[in-house]
Amino acid sequence: MPIRKILHLDLDAFFASVEELRDPSLAGIPFAVGGSPTGRGVITSPSYAARVYGVRSAMPTAKALSLCPGLKLVRGSYRIYSEYSDRVMAILDDFSPLVEQVSVDEAFVDVSDLPEPVKEICLELQSRVFSQTGLPCSIGGATSKLVAKVANDFGKSSARTGKAPRKITIVAPGREAEFLAPLDIQALWGVGPKTAAKLRSRGITTIGQLATLSETELKQHFGSHWEGMRNRALGIDQSKVHSDSELKSVSNETTFHEDSADINYLLDQLRYLADKVGYRLRKKNLAGNVVSIKLRYSDFTTITRQISLNNLTNLDDEIFDSAAKLLRKHLLPGKAVRLIGVGVNNLDEPARQLSMFEPKLDRKEDLAIALDKLKDRYGKEIIRRASSLHKKNDVNMD
Numbered sequence: 268m269p270i271r272k273i274l275h276l277d278l279d280a281f282f283a284s285v286e287e288l289r290d291p292s293l294a295g296i297p298f299a300v301g302g303s304p305t306g307r308g309v310i311t312s313p314s315y316a317a318r319v320y321g322v323r324s325a326m327p328t329a330k331a332l333s334l335c336p337g338l339k340l341v342r343g344s345y346r347i348y349s350e351y352s353d354r355v356m357a358i359l360d361d362f363s364p365l366v367e368q369v370s371v372d373e374a375f376v377d378v379s380d381l382p383e384p385v386k387e388i389c390l391e392l393q394s395r396v397f398s399q400t401g402l403p404c405s406i407g408g409a410t411s412k413l414v415a416k417v418a419n420d421f422g423k424s425s426a427r428t429g430k431a432p433r434k435i436t437i438v439a440p441g442r443e444a445e446f447l448a449p450l451d452i453q454a455l456w457g458v459g460p461k462t463a464a465k466l467r468s469r470g471i472t473t474i475g476q477l478a479t480l481s482e483t484e485l486k487q488h489f490g491s492h493w494e495g496m497r498n499r500a501l502g503i504d505q506s507k508v509h510s511d512s513e514l515k516s517v518s519n520e521t522t523f524h525e526d527s528a529d530i531n532y533l534l535d536q537l538r539y540l541a542d543k544v545g546y547r548l549r550k551k552n553l554a555g556n557v558v559s560i561k562l563r564y565s566d567f568t569t570i571t572r573q574i575s576l577n578n579l580t581n582l583d584d585e586i587f588d589s590a591a592k593l594l595r596k597h598l599l600p601g602k603a604v605r606l607i608g609v610g611v612n613n614l615d616e617p618a619r620q621l622s623m624f625e626p627k628l629d630r631k632e633d634l635a636i637a638l639d640k641l642k643d644r645y646g647k648e649i650i651r652r653a654s655s656l657h658k659k660n661d662v663n664m665d
């Protein structure tokens with residue numbers, strides 16, 4: 268099995284970081300997104316300056332205030348968080364078609380196909396997320412999801428500076444077991460608090476100790492899962508990065524630096540997004556017969572509109588034609604747009620034409636796939652070209 272390159276990206280104090288972008292006077296001061304101290308309010312996301320005082324997520328607000336009397340409370344703006352989250356996930360989609368979003372601020376990315384060293388990919392991804400959204404993030408890189416995630420958590424928790432950690436923690440291939448060995452058993456997936464307590468009572472506190480237990484001992488704690496646990500303790504995890512939503516639909520969207528009501532500009536963006544969606548569909552050998560667009564206006568009202576086709580498609584031109592039709596029909600004249608998206612839904616494997624009398628679609632698809640191969644060959648340039656261009660226009664990347 269070829270060595271995989273898996274990243275785990277986690278935004279640093281996501282909600283608090285968004286609030287700092289919205290109100291720069293919050294930068295560097297102890298504040299938290301959270302509920303009011305009366306009643307059962309809890310802290311959702313403390314700033315790093317507040318964490319220095321011991322303020323933590325899920326802590327009752329009253330307790331947080333007793334630890335940090337100057338703590339400023341900010342009410343959350345969840346609609347905006349989800350918009351930022353979408354933007355970050357769209358950046359990840361530029362790096363790989365294999366992105367598994369774990370939560371609003373966390374995702375796995377399989378970048379095995381990129382030729383660059385993991386460290387370089389992480390630095391590029393981190394700086395792109397920052398330059399395109401203003402948000403700090405930390406990234407773990409390893410040969411598996413398990414080790415990438417544990418590495419990232421470890422890196423983040425070792426940074427206690429009162430500022431966003433912005434950590435990159437890489438575990439080199441072959442060093443997985445060695446990296447995990449000194450860590451607490453609970454860092455491992457599948458070791459809950461109860462099991463951890465039992466293991467500790469027998470003197471087993473680290474992952475390294477867990478890895479050396481005999482089959483009999485492991486069976487006592489993990490039953491039939493014992494072998495999986497031993498593998499994990501050794502840093503062996505074959506689980507794949509699943510882009511689960513993608514079986515239902517593939518979509519891409521972009522938020523503009525400046526809102527625009529210019530139909531030609533919007534069509535250009537649709538063209539770019541349609542190409543990207545088509546490329547991703549062909550990569551997965553999927554096609555769909557519903558094309559949708561998403562428009563978010565400057566006042567944040569958001570609409571999605573869709574159109575059904577008679578055939579399955581994964582061709583850039585067909586996706587674009589339908590999306591353009593939808594845009595012309597539904598765009599409110601004069602109203603500025605801040606985000607535009609294109610999706611293809613209702614996916615299936617494309618029916619390869621069996622009839623020799625209908626070679627048309629096939630030939631178009633073959634041509635598209637041949638072009639994709641060229642794009643893949645240029646793949647090694649994509650990261651670099653993107654970074655040199657994103658200041659000018661973050662959407663024209665390939």
Ligand SMILES: [Mg+2]
Nearest residue numbers: 277278280372
């Ligand atoms: Mg986070």
